[in-house]
Amino acid sequence: MAVLIFSAGAYAQTVVQIADADLQENQEYTWTSDNVYLLTEMIFVKPGSVLNIEPGTVIQGVFGSGNSATGLVVTQGAKIYAEGTAEDPIIFTSEFDDGTLTELDRGLWGGVVILGYASTNNPTADGTKLVEGVNEIANPEAYARYGGTVDNDTSGVLRYVSIRHTGINVGDAAGNEIQGLTLGGVGSGTVIEYVESIASNDDGFEFFGGTVNTRYLVSAFNTDDAFDWDEGFRGKHQYWFAIQSPGNPDDGYGRAAEMDGATGDENTSPIARPVINNATYLGAGIDATNNAGDGEQLLIFRDNTGGEYYNSIFGDHAGLGISIESQGSVADFDSKTRLEEGDLILQNNLWWGFGAGNTITDFAADDGDDDQTHTRDYLSNAVNGNRVADPAFEGISRTAGSNGLDPRPSAGSPALDASAVKDLTDPFFDNNDYVGAFAPNNLWITGWTALDELGYVSQVSVSNEDEVGSDVPSSITLQQNYPNPFNPTTNISFSLPQAQKVTIKVYNMLGQEVATLANQQRFGAGSNQVVFDAADFSSGVYIYRLVSNNTTITRKMTLIK
Structure with missing residues (x-):
């Protein structure tokens, strides 16, 4: 070194x-x-x-x-x-x-x-x-x-x-x-949240199988796809933001999402079926010219992939909005089949701003020789809740130093129609009263991203969280256990801005779960505490993790006997 x-x-x-x-x-x-x-x-x-x-x-x-x-x-x-x-x-x-x-x-x-x-x-x-x-x-x-x-x-x-x-x-x-x-x-024990990938010469994020869950991902200005999955990818995901760049005469841009199910004959299992809630995918601009890359469609589903998108916004793309492959390398193993069998779900999403046109007939047109009647029929079916309307963003500038990027919906936007939002039952997901990756009061790409550092992001002041009283914290906190080192018991304290369900688990250094101290247990606002009794454990370093709503916090503690 x-x-x-x-x-x-x-x-x-x-x-x-x-x-x-x-x-x-x-x-x-x-x-x-x-x-x-x-x-x-x-x-x-x-x-x-x-x-x-x-x-x-x-x-x-x-x-x-x-x-x-x-x-x-x-x-x-x-x-x-x-x-x-x-x-x-x-x-x-x-x-x-x-x-x-x-x-x-x-x-x-x-x-x-x-x-x-x-x-x-x-x-x-x-x-x-x-x-x-x-x-x-x-x-x-x-x-x-x-x-x-x-x-x-x-x-x-x-x-x-x-x-x-x-x-x-x-x-x-x-x-x-x-x-x-x-x-x-x-795997799903891994925490991936608030991660940005910007200016990649390939994809921003690529998932080869696995079950990891993610929140708050930013994929910006990449030559190929913003998000790419394959090989049976699953997991739960919320608040994904993609924006592509029109590039220059020597390069181009890819799709916001290239979604593949498998390699080879595409008939292997498990079927790729991640669940994404509250995404905002923006192409390179409705007037962009693609000199390279594979950005014909904003979204493509193929190779027998499934997947679920809810409460998301798709648009500002120069080509087609979506293509769902109708024929794979093996009969009945294609994404059209996944759509028909309920493994591919697109519900309560907002579509707008396509070079191909702003009707489902236009932006879900046949993709070369691939008939897309099934895609158009699905999106047009009112039971699936898809809408074609301008989301009226505050701003979607792609110019550095302009401070013009603010993909929150403005007042009166159809993205803020709570009656058009679908609630999900899985406790991993926040249920919101808006569609897309951004709440009206939360421009969460500020501060920590290169987008903000390079002057793309609006400098407007937003609260970024609900107001709380002075007697409770403004965010979830997890304190260092006390005593530490300990033998054999220790106290784990944490604070909550409002009453909510919390999970607290303990892992050894191999990542194996060894104890559950709270499992979706409801705690009140303010300070709370649980006790870890390690009488049956051997000396060593352990990891304790708190998960609640859209927050995961991890710390270490040492047991010495």
């Missing part, structure tokens, strides 16, 4: 050079905000190891392609705890990021990859697969493996993380880019 003392571009801090050999198996590492960490090659957080990253820490990737590409890979059995804050996000970026890079500076390093043991539908003997390109660098190759049978697997926490200027080619073959954030077989 080499330490250099000099100015690191815009960040002007001590630079710590990281080589892959600096991280070994079964170790714990902490990267701190008083350094900039320079990834000099593809860095693998190896099995059994934990990487902690403090709020405000900057990680940069050296420029290099092919087998010299740089990036960060969290392998199966390893964990990352990158827990930034709205005021001090964690930033992954290029070594060239001196404050002058723009949304068109793409492909300057690899990206971030997380690999877990959750199931995929890959037609291999054990359901596992290797990340293409990364497997040509990994030594041993197993460091690039993902998939398995542990759907509640945890790979740690990513919160308030911005990933910038990624997507360089990785490995020997062309076309092996990794995305801003690549998730392979990541």
Whole structure:
């Protein structure tokens, strides 16, 4: 590990050079905000190891392609705890990021990859697969493996993380880019929320199978798709925002969402069926000219994928709005079949702003030789609650420095018609009185994103949460347990802004759940406490996690006997 003392571009801090050999198996590492960490090659957080990253820490990737590409890979059995804050996000970026890079500076390093043991539908003997390109660098190759049978697997926490200027080619073959954030077989025990991927030379986010749940994702100005899923991806997801850039004469833009079900013959299981609630997907603008990329449709469903979208807004795209593949490589294994069998659901969504036209007949027109009658019939069926109307955003400027990006619905918007909103019964989801990713009082992309740092986001003052009384906290907090270290009992205190249901679980350092202290238990506003009795546990470090509404907070505690 080499330490250099000099100015690191815009960040002007001590630079710590990281080589892959600096991280070994079964170790714990902490990267701190008083350094900039320079990834000099593809860095693998190896099995059994934990990487902690403090709020405000900057990680940069050296420029290099092919087998010299740089990036960060969290392998199966390893964990990352990158827990930034709205005021001090964690930033992954290029070594060239001196404050002058723009949304068109793409492909300057690899990206971030997380690999877990959750199931995929890959037609291999054990359901596992290797990340293409990364497997040509990994030594041993197993460091690039993902998939398995542990759907509640945890790979740690990513919160308030911005990933910038990624997507360089990785490995020997062309076309092996990794995305801003690549998730392979990541399980539902992993926390992914408030994560931005901007200026990727490939996709913003790609999900290869797995069951991870996510909230508050931003995918902006990427050459290929904003969101891409495949290989039996599932999980629950809320508040996704995508916006594409018209690019320049030398590049283009992809879809807001490319949704694939499987590889090969496409008839493997489990069927891809994630549930997304409250998304806002914006293309590159209704007048954009696509010189490259594959942005003909804003949304495409194919390869036997299912999926569910509720209470979302789709639009501002130069081509078609949607295409649902009607014929796969094996008869009756296509997305049209998933639609007919109820595995593909699109309900209570708002559609507007398509170059193909603003009627369902126009924006769901036949896609080449692929008849889309089934798509038009579905969207036109009143029982599904889809509407075609202008969402009347506050602003959707794609100009840096304009402060003109504000995708909240303005007063009188049809997005604010509470009677047109569908409530979901799963307790993971917030039920709101609006459609789209943004409430009228919550522009949650402010403060921590590159979009805001580069001057895209409106500077209008919004509350970002409901008002609460002075005798209760304004947000959920989780205190450090006391005493710590402890033997054998310890108190875990937390505070709530209003009465709500809370789940508190304890995990060992392998990510295995060992105790449930509260399971969707209702607690009152203000201070609350639970007790953890570890009389039957062995000494070591444990993780306790609080989950409530759209908040997940994780801390560590130490048992010493």
